[in-house]
Amino acid sequence: MHANTLVHKLWMAFTGLFLCFFLVIHLLGNLQLLLPAERAQLQFNAYSHLLSGNILIKIISYVLYASIILHVVYALIITLQNRAANDKGYAKDNRGQVSKWYSRNMGVLGTIILIFLVIHFRDYWYVYKFGHLPLDSNGDKDLYTLVVSSFQEGWYVCLYVLCMWALGFHLLHGFYSATRTLGVYHPKYVRWLKQFGWLYTGCITLGFTLIPIYVYFVNH
Amino acid sequence: MALDPKIPQGELDKKWSHYKATAKLVNPANRRKLDIIVIGAGLAGSSAAASLAEQGYHIKCFCFHDTPRRAHSVAAQGGVNACKNYHNDGDNIFRMFYDTLKGGDFRAREANVYRLAECSANLIDQAVAQGVPFAREYGGYLANRSFGGVQVSRTFYARGQTGQQLLLGAYQALMRQVAAEQVQMFTRHEMLDVVLIDGKAKGVIVRNMDTGEIERHGAHAVILATGGFGKIYYLSTLAMACNGSAIWRAYKKGAYMGNPSWTQIHPTSLPQSGENQSKLTLMSESLRNDGRIWVPKAANDNRTANSIPEGERDYYLERKYPAFGNLAPRDIASRAAKERIDAGYGVGPTHNAVYLDFSKALAEQGEKKITAKYGNLFRMYEKITGINAYKEPMRISPAAHFSMGGLWVDYELMTTIPGLFALGEANFADHGANRLGANSLLQACVDGYFVAPITVPNYLAGEIRAAKVDINDEAFAIAEKNVRQQIDTLLAIKGTQPADHFHKQLGRILYDKCGLSRSAEGLQQAIAEIRDLRASFYIDLTIPGTGNEINSELEKALRVADYLEIGELMCIDALNRNESCGAHFREEYQTPDGEAMRDDAHYAYVSAWQYDGPGLPPILNKENLHFEFVQPTVRNYK
Amino acid sequence: MQVFLKIWRQAGPSDAGKLVDYSLDNISEEMSFLDMLDTLNDMLTRKGEMPVEFDHDCREGICGQCGVMINGRAHGPLKNTTTCQLHMRSFKNGDTIYIEPFRASSFPIKRDLKVDRSAFDKIIQSGGFITERTGQAPEANDIPIPFETAEEAFDAAACIGCGACVAVCKNSSAALFTAAKITHLALLPQGKYESQKRVLNMVNTMDEQGFGHCSNTEACEAECPQQISVLHIARMNYEFNKALVLKK
Structure with a gap:
């Protein structure tokens, strides 16, 4: 069976849904930032430490990296094929009147998220893994202080929130689009x-948006 | 000359089975060597091409659309009749046969009509097996409804899109054979001539409408399934490109034309709303079940419908035909409407329509019930006219709809040219002088699925020793030259009027003088007017562009050139028939109260017209109709 | 009323095309959109110019032949309406109307507004049928089909093959067209036996013909003259996934 459009879409759906699942775990971890400062620091750092040591978590993290890469690669392939299928546009184009803007702009939203991810990885993941972080009173790397101090910057919080909204619209279409690709057709389900x-989508977007805003205002 | 329809001997109900039992066969090895050309890929053409391809013949199928799924069979709404007797209401083959024969005013061949009824049940099986989603009851069994002119429920339907669903079934069967390389499909090809070698049909000349190329194609038999020519009236319920060219070219090559003037005018079409309108939309006849038809009692009444009081309305169908009222058969309802409109009682901005009023039904049954029954039609009406039919009456008027006439064929559906067959609406066969609702889909399917696949091999059994047809034969060269010459002639006129201009005038002449009612005087006038119009066509036609490109004006001109000749033959045919029967109503032959007067003693025959050369009057051949099994009676709907 | 038209004119498949301006007076509201184009063509023909080639036939919304982009919308500004069912009352006096052909790489332009939609036939040829010979059919009522199933099958089977779904899709995807046929046949007991082969072949052919992916924007359902639901696409995906898993 040669790979065709629907197989590509299946990969998009599987990787996308895995990323959706990961977002839940990520959000649950981040919610610890809303705890009182001292408790939050120790608990968050301990949690981060746990995530970096466990073999199971390690496997999941590789699946995560693979998912991100595959999601992006298939998105590129699909986009290129779609461009080829629709090589000439219309002089007057009002096709947008009959569909949602975010459903038509998943590539743009995805690109914003990808750029965000690069920044996000560089700011936290890279520093945590390869940088030199001070240790907290439990002897865990103090990621908490790094995160909280970055959320002191107003512009950074704004950028972060904007990206979370891009993520929200991406999820809004992506989640149910994935269920379609997987073949859920019964009207009730x-x-x-x-x-x-x-x-x-509401929970994820609100959650990820509220945390930096909360941290920002609590520390000002 | 009397024609032999080759009806098998024996009892009515044994004729077809006897024919099938004794028809000649072709062995599978020989089938591979035989080619069949099918012109037209509507319901009759697709089903014949697919069925014959399944047997192993090599088929070349041509249609002028970009895909066979667009053929005008697609537009049939109401349903398809079949005597399954699923309602246990006393239906059987004989009853269906009798209803059809009577509906056709006893001007059809008994044996053909019986075969139509006999094969009808099989058609439903066939369609269901193909995946046609007919309406069903809650238990999962097929649903039926009743339709005009009969007392049983034998109409199978798929919402209001029965024709579409049946056509898609045939189209899919055809596509399966295309994929199997058993059928070569030529879309966007229009037939311009039949080629005869030694008196037998051996091929066609076609024009590729995308490139303008003229092509030759040879085969051992040619099937014409090109539909009806009701578009000759210009304003009709037919699709824009429906035409009579293929059968007309066949006529000029020696095939006889049967009863060409018999055209069904449908009573419930939407009226013309402007001079530039090119097509009339059909509204389902079922609306007459609850709608009441009326016009104002005063002529040229310009008041709006709702401001005309009840006492000043003339429910003329209820007045004239109290027994059937608004449900009078199509020909009668159409004629009555035209009579009122012509007398000055028409309604609407151009006084060309009558009202179809639902106010009584709405008051009695409530809007909900009416919506359940006709909601989609009311929506369609509003889409087209912008008028809400719940608030004011619909405006309807009669429009040309179906050609009962067509190429004369024998029991085997073969024309007078050996090897040339005509199927579906293209032939004259089964409907007599008036077609019953839901019988057109049936005839197209039965011809294509069940009759041609038996009768065409019976002919081909005699052709197994014939070599592959040589398209370099002189007959092809001559035919191609003539076609090219005709195209060049039309392109060279370089006058001032587009083809539609002539078509509209022709339509007007025919509608007025050879439409719902005809008179000797009117027909003679019409013949003279058509001749004049034809002369001016060849002086004043203009076609931009060339013949070597997509050129819809050229396509139209070629069709109109044929229409201008068909129209004259229609008038000649109508003039010859000094009686009124079915859709053919001669004003001179009516009872004192305006009903049709049939003349069985002198006109119980099929008029089969023979071409005798350019400029010469056609020769009338008669096929006498023998009624062995039923006694013709007078249709009475009072 | 008066309208200003900007119509795509292109002499042949390989020629360059451009928008050409026309203006028409005395257009009445009752006119259908295609009557308006007829009026233009009548004028052009009388002037000896090539009329605008456009596809049309039944003019009652069922044959699927007509279809152009009108002001950037497939079949014009109304939802679920064919071009032939659009009337000039949907426009205002003085409006400028862009008329362009349906565009997709799989629908090459033949001339002006006429496009080649034979790719649809190819998709049907690859499996959009039930393998049944004339003569093989059993008695129709031997296999009952639940009312709801028959209705659902009809909803899908109602497709008129006009191509508006492809024209409005940002990816020029034929998913709705292909899915409608796949689900129509997969729903029926008669069509079930070859549903696995059918879905794999038809989806492959859809790709080979150069159509794009389905992004589930649902624009196709909004423009489809028969209001065919996008859930049929989900159903096609289901059938495809099932076939992928069960394939030997």
Whole structure:
């Protein structure tokens, strides 16, 4: 069976849904930042330490890296094929009147998220893994202080929030689009999944948006 | 000359089975060597091409659309009749046969009509097996409804898109054979001539409408399934490109034309709204179940419908035909509407319509029930006219719809040219002088799926020793030269009027004088007017561009050139028939209260017209209709 | 009323095309959009100019032949309406109307507004049928089909093959067209037996013909004259995934 459009879409769906799952774990971890400062510091750093040592977590993290890469690669392949299928546009184009803007601009939203990811990895993941971080009172690397101090910058918080909104719209379309690709066609479950998608997107977006804002205002 | 329809001997119900039992066969090895050309890929053409390809013949199938799925069979709404007797209401083959024969005013061949009824049940099986989603009841069994002119429920339907679904079934079967390389499909090709070698049909000349190339194609038999020519009236319910060219070219090569003037005018079409309109939209006949038809009692009444009080309305169908009222058969309802409109009682901005009023049904049954029954039609009406039919009456008018006439064929559906067959609406065969609703899809399917696949091999059995047809034969060269000459002639006129201009005038002449009612005087006038129009066509036609490109004006001109000749033959045919029957209503032959007067003693025959050369009057051949099994009666709907 | 038209004119498949301006007076609101184009063509023909080639036939919304982009919308500003069912009352006096052909790499332009949609036939040829010979059919009522199933199958089977779904899709995807046929046949007991082969072949052919992916923007459903639901695409995906898993 040669790889065709639907197989590509399946990869997009699987990797996308795994990333959706990861976001939940990530958010749960980050919620610790909302605890009182001292407790938050120790707990968050301990949690970060746990994530870097466990073999199971290690495997999951490789799946995560692979998912991000595959999601991007297939997105590129699909986009190129779509461009080839639709090589000439219209002089007057009002096709947008009959669909949602974010559903048409998943590539743009995805690119914003990708840029964010690069910054995000450089600021935290890279520093944690390869940089020199002071240790907290438990002897864990003090990621907490790094995160909190970066959220002192107003512009950084704004950028972060904007990117989270891009992520939100990406999820809003991506989640249920993935369920379509997986073949959920029964109207009842389609409706449920659509509602679940809204709820999920709402929680993730609000959660990731509130944390930096909260940290920013608590420390000002 | 009397024509022999080659009807098998024996009892009515044994004729077809006897024919099938004794028809000649072709062995599978020989089938591979035989080519068949099918012109037209609508319901009849697709089903015949697919069925014959399944047997192993090599098929070349041509259609002028970009894909066979667009053929005008697609537009049939109501349903398809079949005597399954699923309602246990007393339906059987004989009853269906009788209804069809009577509906056709006893001007059809008994044996053909019986075969149509006999094969109808199989058609439903065939369509269901293909995946046609007919309407069903909650238990999962097929649903039926009743349709005009009969007392049983035998109409199978797929919402209002039965024709589309049946066509897609045939189209898919055809596509399967294309994939199997058993059928070569030529889309965007229009047939311009039939080629005869030693008196037998051996090929066609076609024009590739995308490139303008003129091509020759040879085969051992040629099937024409090109539909009806009701578009000759210009304003009709037919698709824009429906035409009579293929059968007309066949006529000029020696095939006889049967009853060409018999055209069904459908009563419930939307009226013309402007001079530039090119097409009339059909509204389902089912609306007459609850709608009441009326016009104002005063002529030239310019008030709006709702401001005309009840007492000043003339429900003329209920008045004239109390027994059937608004459900009078198509020909009668159409004629009555035209009579009122012509007398000055028409409604609408151009006084060319009558009202179809639902106010009583809405008051009695409520809007919900009416919406459930006709919601989609009301929506369609509003889409087209912008008028809300829940608030004011619809405006409807009669429009040309179906050609009962066509190429004369025998029981085997072969024309008078050996090896040339005509299927579906292109032939004259089964509907007599008036077609019953939901019988057109049936005839197209039965001809294509069940009749041609038996009768065409019966002919081909005699052709197995014939070599592959040589398209370099002189007959092809001459035919091609003539086609090229005709195209060049038309392009060279360089007058001032586009083809549609002539088509509109022709349509007007025919609608007025050879439409719902005809008179000797009117027909004679019409013949003279058509001749004049034809002369001016060849002086004043203009076609921009060349013949070597996509050129829809050229395509139209070629069709109109044929229409201008067909129209004259229609009038000649109508003039010859000094009686009124079915859709053919001669004003001179009516009862004192305006009903049709049939003349079985003198006109119980099929008029089969023979071409005798350019400028010469056609020769009338008669196929006498023998009624062995039923006694013709007078249709009475009072 | 008066309208100003900007119409795509292109002499042949390999020629360059451009938008050409025309203006028409005395257009009435009752006119259909295609009557308006007829009026223009009548004028052009009388002047000896080549009329605008456009596809049309039944003019009652069922044959699927007509279809142009009107002001950047497939079949014009109304949802779920074919070009032939659009009337001039949807426009205002003095409007400028852009008329362009349906665009997709798989729909090459033949001339002006006429495009070649034979790729759809190729998709059907690859499996959009039930393998059944004339004569093989059993009695129709031997296999009952639940009312709801028949209705659902009809919803999908109603496709008229106009190509608006491809024209409006940002990816020029034929997913709705292909899915409608796959689900129509997969729903019916008669079509189930070859559903696995059918879906794999049809999806492959759809790719080979150069159509794009489905991004689930649902624009196709909004423009589809038969309102065919995008859930059929999900159903196609389901059938495809099932076939992928179960394939021997």
